[in-house]
Amino acid sequence: MKIDGTPYRSVWVDTDDGWSVRIFDQTKLPWALEVLRLTDVAQAAHAIRTMQVRGAPLIGAVAAYGICLALRADASTEALERDSAALAATRPTAVNLRWAVDRMLTRLRNTPPAGRVAAAYDEAGQIADEDAAQCEAIGRHGVELIADIAASRQGRVNVLTHCNAGWLATVDWGTALAPIYMAFERGIDLHVWVDETRPRNQGAALTAWELGRHGVAHTIVADNAGGHLMQHGAVDLVIVGTDRVTRTGDVANKIGTYLKALAAKDTGVPFWVALPSTTIDWTLRDGIADIPIEERAQAEVTQMTGRTADGTLATIQVTAPGSAAGNPAFDVTPARLVTGLITERGRCAASEAGLLSLFPEHR
Numbered sequence: 001m002k003i004d005g006t007p008y009r010s011v012w013v014d015t016d017d018g019w020s021v022r023i024f025d026q027t028k029l030p031w032a033l034e035v036l037r038l039t040d041v042a043q044a045a046h047a048i049r050t051m052q053v054r055g056a057p058l059i060g061a062v063a064a065y066g067i068c069l070a071l072r073a074d075a076s077t078e079a080l081e082r083d084s085a086a087l088a089a090t091r092p093t094a095v096n097l098r099w100a101v102d103r104m105l106t107r108l109r110n111t112p113p114a115g116r117v118a119a120a121y122d123e124a125g126q127i128a129d130e131d132a133a134q135c136e137a138i139g140r141h142g143v144e145l146i147a148d149i150a151a152s153r154q155g156r157v158n159v160l161t162h163c164n165a166g167w168l169a170t171v172d173w174g175t176a177l178a179p180i181y182m183a184f185e186r187g188i189d190l191h192v193w194v195d196e197t198r199p200r201n202q203g204a205a206l207t208a209w210e211l212g213r214h215g216v217a218h219t220i221v222a223d224n225a226g227g228h229l230m231q232h233g234a235v236d237l238v239i240v241g242t243d244r245v246t247r248t249g250d251v252a253n254k255i256g257t258y259l260k261a262l263a264a265k266d267t268g269v270p271f272w273v274a275l276p277s278t279t280i281d282w283t284l285r286d287g288i289a290d291i292p293i294e295e296r297a298q299a300e301v302t303q304m305t306g307r308t309a310d311g312t313l314a315t316i317q318v319t320a321p322g323s324a325a326g327n328p329a330f331d332v333t334p335a336r337l338v339t340g341l342i343t344e345r346g347r348c349a350a351s352e353a354g355l356l357s358l359f360p361e362h363r
């Protein structure tokens with residue numbers, strides 16, 4: 001996608017040295033666009049753990065490149081297993097991370113150590129390219145939902161989204177935002193309600209930045225505003241991304257997604273979830289019981305970082321001194337609240353039958 005007219009991906013191999021890995025430091029956005037150079041596996045793991053990169057598909061791709069960096073230092077089988085396990089353990093909820101590491105291991109366990117570095121870069125490049133292609137396909141299948149609403153009546157189409165499921169969260173295009181970008185390119189009159197997404201503000205900081213840089217009309221709202229907007233007819237459609245979908249269609253996504261789905265159900269607003277098939281965990285049936293939910297630091301709730309009037313960045317405490325904070329980072333929306341899923345192979349019901357109709361190889 002483009003930043004002020006220049007096309008970027010969210011992870012790439014440095015074109016000068018041909019091996020180090022470049023990412024945007026997402027903890028610096030929206031205040032600064034800083035590119036980091038990752039040169040070893042510890043830096044890749046740190047980037048994922050500290051959310052310099054985040055978003056389910058992107059952390060999978062960065063983990064794959066992290067294995068490339070690990071193998072440059074030590075291509076033995078022992079090191080491959082150790083470093084892959086360390087990368088897979090950096091974050092628990094998004095299944096794309098484990099999927100990408102497993103795919104790398106499948107290829108590399110069958111490659112002699114002398115050929116592993118080249119094979120790893122080849123496989124990681126394929127993972128990145130496939131993610132970009134899958135997200136573009138999600139956009140093509142999802143844009144029709146927006147186009148249908150636009151064709152059915154006068155006026156702009158209002159889409160609400162939660163967290164950041166844009167190109168910063170994937171290799172390119174995004175999941176929930178891919179249909180929005182395509183609708184924008186088609187010239188559909190479109191406006192996006194962006195949930196701020198406390199505690200880390202991925203909506204206010206990242207989604208709003210992405211949409212703004214691309215020229216898409218949007219308004220940031222407090223997380224608690226969505227239900228009110230839906231009650232008053234200000235939302236035509238909700239589209240969110242996801243970190244893990246069970247084979248029965250339960251959806252784990254950023255904390256607060258479930259409340260949006262409840263409000264959407266109550267008000268009759270369609271609630272769609274966009275995902276590449278790498279986000280489906282075919283081994284799980286009950287999302288609430290079985291999807292591991294990441295618990296993050298209390299400081300993400302008790303503190304906020306922002307820019308002061310003189311342009312400096314400051315972190316301040318926003319809670320009563322001494323009060324404890326809880327910080328579950330994701331929740332699970334049961335399939336019954338989801339209108340449908342948008343995948344790279346098309347749209348389907350959020351159910352086992354729906355998913356298997358698109359992915360019969362998982363029967």
Ligand code: MRU
Binds near residue numbers: 094162169175254
């Ligand atoms: O904690 P994060 O920022 O990694 O959480 C990201 C989300 O919840 C996204 O909505 C999800 O990964 C979908 S990304 C296309």
